[in-house]
Amino acid sequence: MEKKISCCGLDCATCDARIATVANDNVLREQTAEKWRVQFSPAITAEMINCTGCRQPGAKFVHCETCEIRNCVKAKGFETCGDCSEMETCQIVANVHKHVPEAVENLKSLN
Numbered sequence: 001m002e003k004k005i006s007c008c009g010l011d012c013a014t015c016d017a018r019i020a021t022v023a024n025d026n027v028l029r030e031q032t033a034e035k036w037r038v039q040f041s042p043a044i045t046a047e048m049i050n051c052t053g054c055r056q057p058g059a060k061f062v063h064c065e066t067c068e069i070r071n072c073v074k075a076k077g078f079e080t081c082g083d084c085s086e087m088e089t090c091q092i093v094a095n096v097h098k099h100v101p102e103a104v105e106n107l108k109s110l111n
Contacts, residue, residue: 005110006054007073007080008096009103017051017061055079069093082107 004012012018016035020028029049036044040063052058054070064070072092073081081087087107097104 004053005106008069008093009107012053017049018053021050021052080107082110
């Protein structure tokens, strides 16, 4: 499967929201919403589960508009955090990289 690397290094190709959007799978949208309500916010609904990927054209999950990481990358004119010389010491993306170390490897593989 081809990777779709987000601004922070996560692989959007493996994200349930993107998979549900591309496949137009309402069952997976509801399952994802249920899981994300517990993990992130009780306000998430199945209707919100529409995203083609952080850096891909098309629909974005509601969080993308306020994502501090994505907004920082865009403000600096970069494609990803991997383009930034401060990536390895950056506190904005540190939590993602702490919990998903393969995100760093994904970013490094783009260069």
